[in-house]
Amino acid sequence: MLLAIDVGNTNIVLGVFDGDALVESWRLATLRDRTSDEIGVWVAQLFEHRAIDVRKVTGIVMGSVVPPLTGTFMKMAQRYFGLTPLNVDSSVDTGLPILYKRPEEVGADRILNGVAAYQLYGRGRGVPLIVVDFGTATTFDALSANGEYLGGIICPGMQISADALFQRAARLPRVDVRKPCRLIGTSTVEAIESGLYYGYVGLVDGLIRRMRGELGANALCVATGGLAGIIAPEVALIEHVDQDLTLQGLRMVWERNRPTKQ
Secondary structure (H helix, E strand, O other): OEEEEEEOOOEEEEEEEEOOEEEEEEEEEOOOOOOHHHHHHHHHHHHHHOOOOHHHOOEEEEEEOOHHHHHHHHHHHHHHOOOOOEEOOOOOOOOOOEOOOOHHHOOHHHHHHHHHHHHHHHOOOOOOEEEEEEOOEEEEEEEOOOOOEEEEEEEEOHHHHHHHHHHHOOOOOOOOOOOOOOOOOOOHHHHHHHHHHHHHHHHHHHHHHHHHHHHOOOOEEEEEOOOHHHHHHHOOOOOEEOOOHHHHHHHHHHHHHOOOOO
8 A cells, every 4th residue: 555645734635545546535734843753643543543554555655845844754654654755856757847947946746736637637638738726825737738847827825815814904804715605795704705715716717718828728727625626616617626636646656666676
């Protein structure tokens, strides 16, 4: 079995693969002050709850955009699984040519999303790809029809926008990010909900259209991330929603780099 770990700024997502099949996954809040021992106990409890034997894990692959936690998870894996994880960064052979001016600046999550999106939705179709990841930041990544990472766009995420509005406007309340029951709000909370939701829908729709203007009108769009299921139904240009895209990218990169003895 393979343990895949996606360490993000808001969530940590863990997935267990048996071959190509994702047999279990968990999405948990990112807590930067956890020690490797705390994380090890936490992961062991998740495995026990789903009756998964930790001894069956023969490989660990990780992608992290939170540097303080990268070493913590490396230590956890070595102590509790006896394994050294493959940590995916720009130096790892992912099979995805990166045409960014500074390839080392591309986050592991964006690389992994590109790898999985091309393999699952782009290979053999001869069309460019747009990958939208609704995370702490919302990222829009462009891939050529040949599977090359071209670049992208980074925007504040929906939750960041909601938090900023609450923090900077003294009389406005904090609201949850969700689809409102009507466009024109009849209370302050409804008005904020509508502005956040439909404003973001308009942002996503507009940027995908502009990216298609550069990539080609046939560019296929795939969405992932915690809020993808909320926004994607309102954006007709998003053709696929895949919540496991990053985990699948981790699995694919592991398969490409796995030690021969495994």
